[in-house]
Amino acid sequence: SAVISQKPSRDICQRGTSLTIQCQVDSQVTMMFWYRQQPGQSLTLIATANQGSEATYESGFVIDKFPISRPNLTFSTLTVSNMSPEDSSIYLCSVERPGRGDEQFFGPGTRLTVL
Amino acid sequence: RKEVEQDPGPFNVPEGATVAFNCTYSNSASQSFFWYRQDCRKEPKLLMSVYSSGNEDGRFTAQLNRASQYISLLIRDSKLSDSATYLCVVNTLMNTGFQKLVFGTGTRLLVSP
Numbered sequence: 001s002a003v004i005s006q007k008p009s010r011d012i013c014q015r016g017t018s019l020t021i022q023c024q025v026d027s028q029v030t031m032m033f034w035y036r037q038q039p040g041q042s043l044t045l046i047a048t049a050n051q052g053s054e055a056t057y058e059s060g061f062v063i064d065k066f067p068i069s070r071p072n073l074t075f076s077t078l079t080v081s082n083m084s085p086e087d088s089s090i091y092l093c094s095v096e097r098p099g100r101g102d103e104q105f106f107g108p109g110t111r112l113t114v115l
Numbered sequence: 116r117k118e119v120e121q122d123p124g125p126f127n128v129p130e131g132a133t134v135a136f137n138c139t140y141s142n143s144a145s146q147s148f149f150w151y152r153q154d155c156r157k158e159p160k161l162l163m164s165v166y167s168s169g170n171e172d173g174r175f176t177a178q179l180n181r182a183s184q185y186i187s188l189l190i191r192d193s194k195l196s197d198s199a200t201y202l203c204v205v206n207t208l209m210n211t212g213f214q215k216l217v218f219g220t221g222t223r224l225l226v227s228p
Contacts, residue, residue: 031213042202042218043159056211092158102147102206102214106158 002027002095004107012113013083020079021110023093028073030096033104034066037090046091049076083114116141121203121219128226132193136222138186138203146214147206148179150188152199153221159202162188193226200224 003026013019023032031050035043046066047055055068069077080087090109097103121138128134140148148165163170165177165186176189186203203219 033216042220043216044218045215048213048215056213058215103149103161103164104216105161109158111156 006107010111018081032076033094034078035092118217119219125223136188140205145205149204151202
């Protein structure tokens with residue numbers, strides 16, 4: 001399986017600021033995914049990031065709030081913009097398992113608290 | 116109705132017990148099915164895929180009933196280390212051509228000595 005790292009692992013931010021989360025994979029992958037897991041909830045897909053094209057956002061998520069970059073096949077960033085306490089959550093990136101596009105492996109997550 | 120529904124639990128069982136979790140999904144176009152395990156403050160990790168014929172991995176047995184849109188996970192001889200949240204996950208091919216994982220809210224298992 002791929003080794004996935006995320007930075008930062010956690011952060012506490014002030015309302016109205018923005019935070020960029022980085023996701024690095026140790027191998028080249030076509031698709032990268034960004035999820036949110038709110039307290040006591042399960043994972044919700046924010047967007048799918050394909051290298052060289054605009055990210056595809058799920059219903060309820062917009063590019064202005066969660067801009068995503070995918071500059072190459074091993075790296076992606078998710079920015080949480082103009083944060084409010086409701087954005088307090090764990091943000092996880094994932095990649096597909098090579099040869100099994102329907103299975104995904106997850107990074108360790110970024111725990112965000114917005115005051 | 117949620118796309119993937121699970122009993123949140125918690126299921127409290129003694130070591131050595133057998134425990135079963137159930138899950139239902141609403142999208143009949145769903146193609147692949149999985150159980151993930153999530154430990155407290157950790158990322159989800161794939162436990163096993165679920166095949167129509169049923170499959171077993173050591174103490175874990177997963178079954179799928181497409182007609183009833185129902186998935187199950189059976190854990191035999193529970194260990195303390197099995198304590199975690201078990202997420203039922205369904206993969207669906209969207210109109211965009213992308214595949215999408217939909218997660219249940221998870222079933223929490225607590226195994227006690």
